Amino acid sequence: MxxxxxxxxxxxxxxxxxxxxFTRKEILRLHGRYHEMAPNVVPMDYTKDPDVKLPMQxxxxxxxxxxxxxxxxxxxSFSEDGEGSLSFNDFVDMFSVLSExxxxxxxxxxxxxxxxxxxxxxxxxxxxxxTLNKLTREELTAEEITLVCEKVIEEADMDGDGKLGFAxxxxxxxxxxxxxxxxxxxxxxx
Amino acid sequence: xxxxxxxxxxxxxxxxxxxxxxERNNSDGKKVGEKGIQPRxxxxxxxxxxxxxxxxxxxxxxxxxxxxENKQKTDRKNSTSSASSNSSDEESLSEEELAMLMExxxxxKKLISTMRNKPWRMxxxxxxxxxxxxxxxxxEGALGxxxxxxLYAYKMMMAxxxxxxxxxxxxxxxxxxxxxMKIKEVESHFGSSVASYFIFLRWMYGVNLVxxxxxxxxxxxxxxxxxxxxxxxxxxxxxxxxxxxxxxFSVLWDFEGYIKYSALFYGYYNNQRTIGWLxxxxxxxYFMVGISVFxxxxxxxxxxxxxxxxxxxxxxxxxxxxFSWKMFTSWDYLIGNPETADxxxxxxxxxxxxxxxxxxxxxxxxxxxxxxxxRVLANVLIICCLCGSGYLIxxxxxxxxxxxxxxxxxWYERNEVEIVMSLLGMFCPPLFETIAALENYHPRIGLKWQxxxxxxxxxxxxxxxxxxxxxxxxxxxxxxxxxxxxxxWTLLGHHNSSMGNxxxxxxxxxxxxxxxxxxxxxTTVGIEFVRLTVSDILVTYITILVGDFIRACFVRFVNYCWxxxxxxxxxxxxxxxxxxxxxxxxxxxxxxxxxxxxxxxLVGINVLRLLTSMYFQCWAVMSSNVPHERVFKASKSNNFxxxxxxxxxxxxxxxxxxxxxxxxxxxxxxxxxGKKRMYEVIQETIELDFPLFVAKIFSYVAxxxxxxxxxxxxxxxxTKVSYKNSMRKIPIKLKMTGHPSTCLExxxxxNLQRITVTHAE
Numbered sequence: 001m002x003x004x005x006x007x008x009x010x011x012x013x014x015x016x017x018x019x020x021x022f023t024r025k026e027i028l029r030l031h032g033r034y035h036e037m038a039p040n041v042v043p044m045d046y047t048k049d050p051d052v053k054l055p056m057q058x059x060x061x062x063x064x065x066x067x068x069x070x071x072x073x074x075x076x077s078f079s080e081d082g083e084g085s086l087s088f089n090d091f092v093d094m095f096s097v098l099s100e101x102x103x104x105x106x107x108x109x110x111x112x113x114x115x116x117x118x119x120x121x122x123x124x125x126x127x128x129x130x131t132l133n134k135l136t137r138e139e140l141t142a143e144e145i146t147l148v149c150e151k152v153i154e155e156a157d158m159d160g161d162g163k164l165g166f167a168x169x170x171x172x173x174x175x176x177x178x179x180x181x182x183x184x185x186x187x188x189x190x
Numbered sequence: 191x192x193x194x195x196x197x198x199x200x201x202x203x204x205x206x207x208x209x210x211x212x213e214r215n216n217s218d219g220k221k222v223g224e225k226g227i228q229p230r231x232x233x234x235x236x237x238x239x240x241x242x243x244x245x246x247x248x249x250x251x252x253x254x255x256x257x258x259e260n261k262q263k264t265d266r267k268n269s270t271s272s273a274s275s276n277s278s279d280e281e282s283l284s285e286e287e288l289a290m291l292m293e294x295x296x297x298x299k300k301l302i303s304t305m306r307n308k309p310w311r312m313x314x315x316x317x318x319x320x321x322x323x324x325x326x327x328x329x330e331g332a333l334g335x336x337x338x339x340x341l342y343a344y345k346m347m348m349a350x351x352x353x354x355x356x357x358x359x360x361x362x363x364x365x366x367x368x369x370x371m372k373i374k375e376v377e378s379h380f381g382s383s384v385a386s387y388f389i390f391l392r393w394m395y396g397v398n399l400v401x402x403x404x405x406x407x408x409x410x411x412x413x414x415x416x417x418x419x420x421x422x423x424x425x426x427x428x429x430x431x432x433x434x435x436x437x438x439f440s441v442l443w444d445f446e447g448y449i450k451y452s453a454l455f456y457g458y459y460n461n462q463r464t465i466g467w468l469x470x471x472x473x474x475x476y477f478m479v480g481i482s483v484f485x486x487x488x489x490x491x492x493x494x495x496x497x498x499x500x501x502x503x504x505x506x507x508x509x510x511x512x513f514s515w516k517m518f519t520s521w522d523y524l525i526g527n528p529e530t531a532d533x534x535x536x537x538x539x540x541x542x543x544x545x546x547x548x549x550x551x552x553x554x555x556x557x558x559x560x561x562x563x564x565r566v567l568a569n570v571l572i573i574c575c576l577c578g579s580g581y582l583i584x585x586x587x588x589x590x591x592x593x594x595x596x597x598x599x600x601w602y603e604r605n606e607v608e609i610v611m612s613l614l615g616m617f618c619p620p621l622f623e624t625i626a627a628l629e630n631y632h633p634r635i636g637l638k639w640q641x642x643x644x645x646x647x648x649x650x651x652x653x654x655x656x657x658x659x660x661x662x663x664x665x666x667x668x669x670x671x672x673x674x675x676x677x678x679w680t681l682l683g684h685h686n687s688s689m690g691n692x693x694x695x696x697x698x699x700x701x702x703x704x705x706x707x708x709x710x711x712x713t714t715v716g717i718e719f720v721r722l723t724v725s726d727i728l729v730t731y732i733t734i735l736v737g738d739f740i741r742a743c744f745v746r747f748v749n750y751c752w753x754x755x756x757x758x759x760x761x762x763x764x765x766x767x768x769x770x771x772x773x774x775x776x777x778x779x780x781x782x783x784x785x786x787x788x789x790x791x792l793v794g795i796n797v798l799r800l801l802t803s804m805y806f807q808c809w810a811v812m813s814s815n816v817p818h819e820r821v822f823k824a825s826k827s828n829n830f831x832x833x834x835x836x837x838x839x840x841x842x843x844x845x846x847x848x849x850x851x852x853x854x855x856x857x858x859x860x861x862x863x864g865k866k867r868m869y870e871v872i873q874e875t876i877e878l879d880f881p882l883f884v885a886k887i888f889s890y891v892a893x894x895x896x897x898x899x900x901x902x903x904x905x906x907x908x909t910k911v912s913y914k915n916s917m918r919k920i921p922i923k924l925k926m927t928g929h930p931s932t933c934l935e936x937x938x939x940x941n942l943q944r945i946t947v948t949h950a951e
Contacts, residue, residue: 019305019315023361067531069521080311089312096306098523109309115518131517136539144546151513151549172514 007031009047020096027092033062034091046088056084059091069134070114074098077113104174112169124163125149295329298322368392372808378526380817384766388808390831394775395800397490401483401786402793408479409472409790410453416466417459424705425457425859433703444604445717454720454791457713457859463874471879473861473871480787480850484843487783491839495832512545530817561630568628572643575621579614579647580654586610587658591665608725611651616733619644619770641769645834648777649841656784656845659718663853666711673708674857680706710859712788715849719785720792726778727799734810738764742814763816771807772831780838787846 005028008016016027035042037058043050056075065071075084078094086094096102097110113119117127128149132140140148156164156172164172302322305315330346369392377385421427428436428451436447445454452458465472520538525531586607593603602609622643626636742763749756756762778796785792850869855862862868876885890896 015316015319017357018302018319019312021306023364025361025365063526067525067528068523069535080313089316093312093315103307106307106309111518128517132542135517135521135535136542137535139535139539140542144543147546147549148513148517148542152517155511156514169518172511173518175511176515176519 007044007046012047012049016092020092021099021101022092022096030092030095031088034088037062042088051087053085053087054091056086059084059086069137070131073114073117077110082119105170108170108173109166111173112166115169122161122163122165123169125153128152291329295326298326302326369804369808372804376808376811379530380766380811380815383768384811384817387766387768387771388804390772391775391800391804391807393494394779395797395804397487398779398782398793398797398800400486402797404479404482404486405786405790405793408475409459412465412470412472412475413459414453416468416470417462417472420451421702423460424702424707425460425710425863426451427702429707430701430703440601445720450713450717452791454789455713455716456788456790456861457710457716457856459861461861461863461865463878471875474875476861477868477871480846483786483793484783484839484846487839488836491832491836495829495836498829498832516541516545533817564628564630568625571625572622575618575625576643576647576650579618580650582614583607583611583651583654584658587655587662591662605721605725607655608722611655611722612725612729614651615648615774616729618647622647637769641773644770644773648773652777652780653841655722659715663711663715663849666709666714667853670708670711670856673706677706677708677858708856708858710856711853712856712860716785716789716792719781720789720795723778723781723785723792723795723799726774726781730774730803731806734807738810738814764814765817766811766815773834776831776834776838779835780842783839783842784845787850 007028008031013024013027016022017024020027022030031046034054035044038054041054042052056072056079059065059075060071065074068074072084074094075086076082078090078097079086080090097106112123115123115127115131117130118124129145132145132148153162153164156168158168158171159165299322302319305319305322308315310318330343369388373385373388373392376388418426428448432447435441438447441447442449449455450457459472459476461473463473464470516538520541522534525534590603590607593599593606619640622640626640626643629636629639631639741761745756745761745763778799782792782796851867854866855868857863862871865871865874876888
């Protein structure tokens with residue numbers, strides 16, 4: 001049955017288990033991680049569903065995300081206000097999608113959101129440029145960047161509108177070999 | 191106390207959700223009963239006219255078959271109100287309404303079970319989940335009307351308990367998986383392709399553990415506990431001539447002496463049909479365990495392949511999305527270490543630059559003829575190497591047979607075969623790589639060729655070894671006839687001489703150590719495999735120790751007083767060779783499968799080996815290796831290695847099946863001694879242990895005229911199933927190619943095909 005814990009009610013834990021890919025122990029561990037980022041702000045007792053949000057700065061310093069070039073975008077995609085502050089619900093949701101148990105389709109949906117920097121539901125040329133710069137830490141020259149972005153649009157854009165919609169993105173990603181294992185909001189383990 | 195608290199909050203929840211439902215009903219302007227809000231599952235309410243009308247409307251919309259979720263949600267408002275009124279009125283609950291309600295409950299349940307896959311915000315997921323759960327709970331009770339109500343409620347309760355039990359069990363299972371943290375640590379430092387080797391190793395360990403349990407529990411333990419003890423029979427005793435040296439370490443290391451005559455090897459087992467007070471049929475068990483080792487391995491490998499196949503839908507040779515994939519799939523999300531991250535950024539940049547250069551140079555003119563000539567030359571050279579290594583092994587095995595007849599053989603002569611095989615395995619792959627530089631392939635294709643060649647090398651070596659072993663076995667079989675006669679006459683002579691004293695007492699039995707022994711080819715085969723495995727283990731560990739650890743120490747400490755920078759140039763730190771290690775693991779397992787029938791203890795040795803490998807290699811990787819410099823897109827999908835494993839499984843099944851079917855077992859050792867063929871134990875068991883009609887059934891079933899059509903039927907069924915599966919995937923693939931008109935045509939065509947196939951069932 002597990003230890004007697006007073007952080008969540010049993011229904012809350014069951015509901016979290018139904019809505020994420022985590023086991024009971026992992027959810028409690030996640031709460032521990034969330035709490036230790038800001039022990040004065042995050043209450044230990046979540047039975048009443050308190051309305052607490054942590055700012056982006058704290059979250060992107062987590063060891064799992066620290067080295068990731070897309071950490072700000074990841075946190076923004078999961079925050080409700082789009083500014084990057086996460087409540088515990090969003091926090092759990094984020095790690096659930098990033099875990100290795102999440103299916104490819106779900107990851108692809110969030111990947112699209114992450115790479116869509118201007119949140120217009122399309123990955124346009126400027127989004128691609130920003131992605132590339134983050135990936136290479138701005139080591140490529142301007143012509144190289146333009147060349148790569150043009151090639152990407154040429155390869156993946158199916159409907160000819162000069163930018164990647166979700167259908168184009170999903171189509172391209174589903175054909176990638178070894179897609180599932182590590183890449184694209186990949187298995188981050190807490 | 192917990193239970194009651196749960197119940198209270200549950201009922202509170204139900205009350206709250208029901209209140210919500212009722213409030214919604216009120217807001218819709220429908221009349222609720224005057225009795226007010228009560229937390230009962232059923233309440234008497236007269237159905238008003240509009241409620242009945244809305245019920246009919248809902249029925250119609252449901253009948254149209256549009257089960258869309260949004261529609262479901264908007265209809266739910268109407269349906270819950272009408273359904274609640276229906277559920278309260280016992281007489282008016284017709285078949286149709288019951289079916290509709292059941293369908294809604296099913297849909298809600300499906301929604302609950304797939305909630306975690308929905309791309310909604312958590313808050314939304316939680317609230318939708320709560321609503322769906324409340325709905326299900328409310329109407330599940332209502333569905334069980336009439337006679338079956340108690341039974342239905344009971345069934346539902348059992349289903350809920352079962353779900354909860356499964357969830358607890360899954361939670362428990364994830365806690366039991368060993369080495370999870372260790373592998374995660376390796377993953378965060380080295381990326382996922384290195385970690386995939388360790389995951390594969392752990393999986394192999396699990397499989398071997400099960401095989402070991404089977405063999406140990408069903409074969410070794412019964413013989414040791416219930417069979418005749420050591421020294422009571424010729425086959426279980428060290429012969430007089432060898433007893434002087436039987437405890438020497440060098441003899442034991444060669445697996446002769448006391449080890450040879452122990453339960454580790456085939457020769458120890460007695461051919462008594464039943465042993466002990468349990469009447470345990472040991473020969474039958476030995477045979478069945480041998481077969482089930484292969485059966486279980488086959489099942490586990492195929493299941494793993496099927497699981498992997500479901501996840502990967504694409505063929506890896508698609509070259510259409512190079513830049514897109516580089517952009518979106520090159521970052522390894524498992525990296526948590528800044529040094530590794532730096533490496534990764536650098537390699538991504540390099541990779542992009544390379545692709546850009548490739549793109550810009552793609553129209554360069556190349557001398558095709560020169561390239562072709564070089565490739566042919568390289569292949570010829572490599573085939574020469576392979577033939578050479580095969581011949582070398584054959585020669586060495588033949589030589590070891592002559593050595594075994596000589597006295598005073600040194601350590602080298604005794605172990606020559608194993609040394610040569612290990613050396614070949616160590617030096618040929620780098621040789622292949624150097625020759626392959628002539629071919630000038632793309633690195634990914636080059637790696638495939640390299641892996642294929644190493645595979646051919648190992649396979650060739652193994653089979654040459656087997657062939658040479660077969661010759662040895664045939665010789666031993668010939669020798670056996672001679673020895674059998676000698677033994678027979680010796681025993682007779684001893685019997686007569688002891689009877690010649692004229693006493694009427696029973697003749698003293700010849701001491702088991704003095705009975706002349708047959709050559710027992712099965713034990714020899716088992717010993718050869720065990721020695722090969724042990725030397726393979728040693729070579730692997732020494733290679734890791736010297737090639738990785740000593741090298742790292744040297745580079746680290748000698749770098750202070752060396753002319754050039756050891757860390758940047760030659761030799762620098764080693765990278766973890768994933769494919770080499772995985773291939774080694776796969777081939778090692780092949781040897782285990784081949785040898786386990788003749789040496790039941792071999793699987794135990796392998797379990798120990800895998801266990802120590804895990805710790806040793808994890809330590810070696812963390813302490814002496816550096817992450818890969820190149821972002822190698824050559825990371826194979828797991829299915830490639832599983833496919834290799836499957837191939838090796840079949841290839842190792844062949845020699846064992848051949849020897850079981852066509853070679854006669856030794857006359858004086860092993861559980862099948864005295865029979866003409868090993869598989870006769872099955873016939874014997876059927877005749878003696880089962881009632882008569884079973885034997886008759888088997889004799890009919892074993893008719894080829896029945897077996898061949900059965901096999902054909904199975905093949906036909908498998909083909910049909912895989913055809914149906916591929917049919918299902920094609921429309922999805924077509925949708926992706928973006929050619930609407932042809933897509934539509936082909937889609938309808940395939941849908942028709944699918945319908946005809948399903949109709950034909």
